[in-house]
Amino acid sequence: MRFWHIVMRAWLQTRSALTGRQLTRAEKKKKIDRELNRRNSELGEWLRNARVSARLTQTTVARMMGRDQTYIAKIEHGIRRITFAEAEMMAEICRTSITVV
Numbered sequence: 001m002r003f004w005h006i007v008m009r010a011w012l013q014t015r016s017a018l019t020g021r022q023l024t025r026a027e028k029k030k031k032i033d034r035e036l037n038r039r040n041s042e043l044g045e046w047l048r049n050a051r052v053s054a055r056l057t058q059t060t061v062a063r064m065m066g067r068d069q070t071y072i073a074k075i076e077h078g079i080r081r082i083t084f085a086e087a088e089m090m091a092e093i094c095r096t097s098i099t100v101v
Helices: 003-019 025-053 058-065 069-076 084-093
Strands: none
Touching: 025 069, 025 084, 058 069, 058 084, 069 084
């Protein structure tokens, strides 16, 4: 299970406990997907800024990761979800680090 799924599941359980209303499975999925898409967009933007600051191209980062350039473009636009390990690898290539709070 991906890290953000665990975070969102805990958030939804807390929210439903506070409101006293149980969310349906469809509502939970919709909320989780919406939040994951928002966070993926933020992460992609952050990774793009790190890559640009390191003066690297998408092609260069992709080759270092053993991927295609389109893979990096989709990550940066928030289209493709990535694992924490992949995000950490990209950050390392861009000579920065990721802090989880």
